Amino acid sequence: MPCQLDSLAGDNGQLTHVGVATMDGERRLLKADAMLAFFGLAMTLGPIADWxxxxEHDHIVVDPATSAASLPGVFAIGDIARYPGKLKLILQGFSExxxxxxAAKAVVHPGEVMHFEYSTSRGVPAGAG
Ligand SMILES: Cc1cc2nc3c(=O)[nH]c(=O)nc-3n(C[C@H](O)[C@H](O)[C@H](O)COP(=O)(O)OP(=O)(O)OC[C@H]3O[C@@H](n4cnc5c(N)ncnc54)[C@H](O)[C@@H]3O)c2cc1C
Structure with a gap:
């Protein structure tokens, strides 16, 4: 990263390499068995549309204060979530x-007090680093 897909190379109809190009135009061939494209361009709700x-315009309307959708216990985050001021950015998805x-913690464990802590003061959980 940061790279863009540049080319595909193969032998006898079988993929062998994926070519990527950096923003400066440097090209590299990476050995590959398969290429799976998940670019998030096609948003289809599938069966969720019938819930x-x-x-709103095939997006799930949420309360930005909680990310809660209109059905109790259902939350939506990321590009599929819709509320005033929504920006379709990775950072915004993380925040959501x-x-x-x-908000979901209160649904799963009602009445439990939520202790909000920073990783800065608590440290990284064992095994995560
Ligand atoms: C060309 C482009 C460039 C971008 N550049 C930037 C950038 O530089 N910085 C930035 O912050 N943001 C950028 N974005 C926006 C960023 O990619 C999105 O905000 C982010 O990917 C949203 O994450 P997400 O998990 O909500 O959705 P997605 O990344 O779209 O993931 C949703 C996934 O769900 C799958 N899916 C869809 N429907 C179904 C279904 N019915 N059943 C099962 N799976 C399903 C999709 O295949 C996809 O893999 C860019 C977007 C595009 C299109």
Whole structure:
């Protein structure tokens, strides 16, 4: 990273390499068995569209304070979530994940006090580093 897909190379109809190019135009061939493209360009709700959730232009309407959708216990984050001021950015999705986790904890463990802590003061969980 940061690279863009540049080319595909193969032998006898079988993929052998994926070519990538950096922003400066440097090209590299990476050995590969398969290429899986997940670019998030096609947003389809699939069966979720029939759950009875409030939708707007095929996006799930959420409360930005909690990431909660219109059905109790359902949360939506990332590009599929819609609320005023929404920006379709990775950073915003991460922020929404924290907001949703915070709100979902109260649904899963009602009445439990939430102790908010920073990793700065608590440290990284064992095995995560
Ligand atoms: C060309 C481009 C460049 C971008 N550049 C930047 C950038 O520089 N900086 C930045 O912050 N953001 C950038 N973004 C935006 C960023 O990619 C998105 O905000 C981010 O990927 C959203 O993450 P997500 O997990 O919500 O959705 P996605 O990354 O779209 O992931 C959703 C996944 O769900 C899958 N899916 C969809 N429907 C179904 C279904 N019914 N069942 C099962 N799976 C399903 C999709 O295949 C996909 O893999 C860019 C977006 C594009 C298109």
């Amino acid at each position: 009875g959730l409030a939708l 994940a924290a907001v949703a986790a915070h």
